[in-house]
Amino acid sequence: MQMNATYTSLVAVGDSFTEGMSDVLPDGSYRGWADLLALRLASRTPGFRYANLAVRGKLIGQIVDEQSGPAAAMGADLVTLVGGLNDTLRPKCDVELVCARLEEAVERLAPSCEQLVMMRSPLRRGPFATRFQPRMERLFSFVDELAAKHGAVVVDLLGADVLGDPRMWADDRLHLNAEGHRRVAEAVWQALGLDAETDWTRTLPPFVPPKWVARRGSDARFAREHLAPWIGRRLAGRSSGDGRSGAHFDPVSGQAVPVILKPPADG
Template sequence: MPGLSSWVAIGDSFTEGLSDLAADGSYVGWADRLARTFAARNPEFQYANLALRGKLLKEIIDEQVPLVLQVKPDLVSFCAGGNDLIVPGSDVDQIADEFEQAVVELRRVSDVVVFTGPDPRKQPVVRRVRGKVAIYNAHLRAIADRHGAKLVDLWAMPVLADLRAWSDDRLHFSPEGHRRIALRAAEVLGVPVADDWRDPLPPVDPTPWFRSRQADLAWTRTHLLPWLSRQLRGQSMGDGLHPKRPELQTLPNHTTENGQAAAV
């Protein structure tokens, strides 16, 4: 987007950047990577990231949207509702209605970019709500069309079907997944970048059946059982945490865990 000088990112763990680690142990993610690209073009560019892991749509609307309405950035990215969809008995149409009302409010002050959910068919937990994700995505496309929001369609990114685009917890994206999403968002926003999100990942040998089952058991112990325990206790991964970039600021230099610049 030519002339963009400020951007506030709101949402949940997807936009916070789990599991894309920086060298200091903090999370980077697609949004920080894309923000670095904007900052490279305009040193005065300001960026805030209010997203927090585990947040439901209503919490994002109540806690994050009002802050955007106060500062009136040039752009707001809004991705939310995924955590709501996995709650048993949740109503996808109601979630979409609430999302749309928030988009209406945000469009009064800023340009808005929204994201569909990726296709979860290879993810052992989330694939159980694949139908709800597909319906929600249809709503999101219609909402973007009705209100003039830009849309980043993650479902339409075949590269995200590769398990290497996902972290070990099988719920959040890997650094490579975040990088591809940042490239896709840059394309939607009209930001020139050197790489193409469509480039295939290198070939990999198939994993033997026994090793896959071992990995499934390890994942169940390490990720699934703790997640189920939190759900039963009504706890969130974000309880007690605060946004990593709560105010609009210019960006200092930053590197990822492997020492590479955290940019697209």
């Protein structure tokens, strides 16, 4: 494992978590931890190349079939792979099959790069996560096994209490907000052996629950704007990622097209 190395290129592979939902920019697009990490690495290395192939809603089989090949072909120094959690949230899930497909991705990506990064994904505290916890625990234990076998770095986001805090999550209750993504970028940065800039595990001030009326209003808005559309897509067999391709990916040629990042101008 190359720690504290100078990386010249990064490819990010995965689903909505890596795409950047819901770190929303003023123009409505998403940024997210992978973009933040790439920008920080680019500030150290002129001509840094970056491609984010992640697409919201993708299951592990789609990640393997659609993203791992183009990502491996790029020969990047650094590759991040996060996937399988969407599968575990489906009513019917063969978690052993999910693990097998994840292993396919790792076996394709690990030899193609100098450093592969995997994660134990963060979960918002609450009954929803508890319901699917056994599946998630199996997936995350297998992530550890794969990392040990292939020399990958594992970033343990699940073990950080602060990332379970509801205040780190967007209104949809499924994706991190801007502060959550910022902390994930710092966590990966430190896992690569780079000098810490902030304490990404720092807890938030004590939580003051909103009043009953505010909670009920928030729950109603969540059900209307996020839960109902999600259920509708499931019933229709559709995904939020249908028809989408990853940033810096040419769907016509089927090839990843990296961009060269320049450090942001001072000020």
